Amino acid sequence: MEYTGVPAGPAYLDAATAVPLHPVAREALLAALADGWADPVRLYSAGRRAQQLAEAARAAFAEVLGVRMDEVSFWPSGTAAAQAAVLGGLAGRARQGDTLVRSAIEHSAVLHAAARGKAVEVGVDRLGRLDLDGWEQAVTAPGVALASLISASHEAGTVQPVSAAAAYCGEAGVPLFVDAAQSVGWYDVPTGWSLLSASAHKWGGPPGVGVLVVRKGVRWISPYPQDDLYRPGMPGSADLPAVVAAAASLRAVRTEAEREAARLSSLVERIRERVPAVVPDVEVVGDPEQRLPHLVTFSCLYVDGEALLHGLDRAGFAVSSGSSCTASTLRPSHVLEAMxxxxxxxxxxxxxxxxTEADVERFLAVLPGLVEGIRREAGM
Amino acid sequence: MIELDCRGQKCPLPVIKLARNIGEVEVGDVVRVLADDPAAANDIPAWCRMKQQEYLGSPAENAFDIRRTH
Incomplete structure (x- = not known):
């Protein structure tokens, strides 16, 4: 029998949902499970060891994010952190207003939190870039308590003009919350924001760790009953071993970020160029330049998104989709709609x-046949 | 004008039906698509943009008018 090479294993290409655990995270997690199981507030040696680990993790986040240690709190997920930012930020400014200004392409976690009260939506253009004129108008209107802007779209990859948006917020005296889940592992968030959230499994940390930063001087009132501790945060014990692993891996990925961003960005560029060349009637979405290094989205005319996802899964590729047929709500992605x-x-x-480059090449080799097959079945 | 009743059909079926039937009208004439899938309001104008046909708008709920331009 002819030797055809090692069969290719499945390629996981859904990093924007969750990145496989970074080796540094794995090591730190195992070490912290052995050493960080005790309650850090207790006055015995096991508690003190846990406390030291917790403080070291907090210090690592503070250093990478360029903030003070006591501005960092840990949450059970990025979603919980983002929702705490929105609800706590709104509550802290209740005397100034009751309106949240948000972009049309926020994560659904923010949309759901925003649905609790009044919200004004600011649109984006076809490439998914925030309408800055609309943003300025919205944040300077009376009654605005908080503004919310995702640092970079988790669906289209478009990097948002956070600096400019923050400047308008600053002039209006409105605190800005930045959901930095997709970008924190890659680059520094521009300054000028008041609250920031992130999620460890987006950079290769363990799932179940959200990070919230509330800058000094920003009034934030917890949406939850508080416990006896002074610091704002999620009531109850954090998953300390996971927090330690999240901190260690964030430091590690930021050390590799420049090199990895260049490598992955060129692979994304290859997908952006090649897909429309090998698949007819395709729209590659998002800003081709101001984009995340690792993420690309495209839509194929006349193709059922769910069928394509299943086809790719059978061919050994894990990807995700914003098509309505793949969503539990049966509605298309609000991000794609906004664009x-x-x-x-x-x-x-x-x-x-x-x-690897081989994963991407294999994806590009498999895709055209799958799309063609689905179109043929649909009579196109 | 012809009318394509795609109510009850999920996307991309209404767009597929539109693409297969746009040739039934003369250049300059209008196709009306009736579709209640929530993606139709987004994907019919997107199809028009990609295929250089003219999207005329939604004259009523779940109705979308397209003018054949070529």
């Missing part, structure tokens, strides 16, 4: 440190 781009036949490919 006015095709929402069916949608595929989001997001890469990470284990993604």
């Amino acid at each position: 006015g781009v095709l929402s069916h036949g949608n595929v989001r490919v997001s890469l990470h440190r284990d993604t």
Whole structure:
């Protein structure tokens, strides 16, 4: 029998949902499970060891994010951190107003938190870039308590003009919350924000760790009953071993970030160029330049997104989609809708440190046949 | 004008039906698509943009008008 090479294993290309655990995170997690199980507030040696680990983790986050240690708190997920930012930020400014200004492409966690009260939506253009004029108008209107802007779109990859948006907020005296889940592992968030959230499994930390930063001087009132501790945060014990692993891996990925961003960005560029060349009637979405290094999204006309996801899964590729047929709500992605781009036949490919050039080449080789097959079955 | 009743069909079926039937009208004439899938309001204008046809708007709920331009 002819030797055809090692069969390719499945390629996981959904880093924007969760990145496989970074080796540094794995090591730190195992060490912290042995040493960080005790309650850090207790006055015995095991408690003190846990306290030391907790403080070291907090210090690592503070250093990478360029903030003070006591501004950092840990939450059970990025979603919980983002929702605490929105609800706590609104509550802290209740005397100034009751309105949240948010972009149309925020994560659904923010949308759901915003649905609790009044919200004003600011749109984006076809490439997914915030309408800065609309933003300025919205944040300077009376009654605004808080503004919310995602640092970079988790669906289209478009990097948002955080600096400029923060400047308008600053002039209006409105605190800005930045959901930095997709960008924190890659680059520094521009300054000028008041609250920031992140999620460890987006950079290769363990799942179940959200980070919230509330800058000094920003009034934030917990949406939850508080415990006896002074610091704001989630009531109850954090998953300390996971927090330690999250901190260690964030430091590690930021050390590798420049090199990895260059490598993955060129693979994304290859997908952006090649997909429209090998698949007819495709729309590659998002800003081709101001974009995340590791994420690319495209939509294929006449293709059922769910069928394409299953086809890719059978061919050994894990990707995600913003098409309505793949969503539990049966609605198309609000991000794709806000951009006015095709929402069916949608595929989001997001890469990470284990993604190889061979994975991408194999994906590009498999995709055209799958799309063609689905179109043929639909009579196109 | 022809009318394509795609109510009850999920995307991309209404867009596929539109693409297969746009040739039934003369250049300059209008196709009306009736579709209640929530993606239709987004994907029919997107199709028009990608295929250089003219999207005329939504004259009523779940109705979308497209003018054949070529």
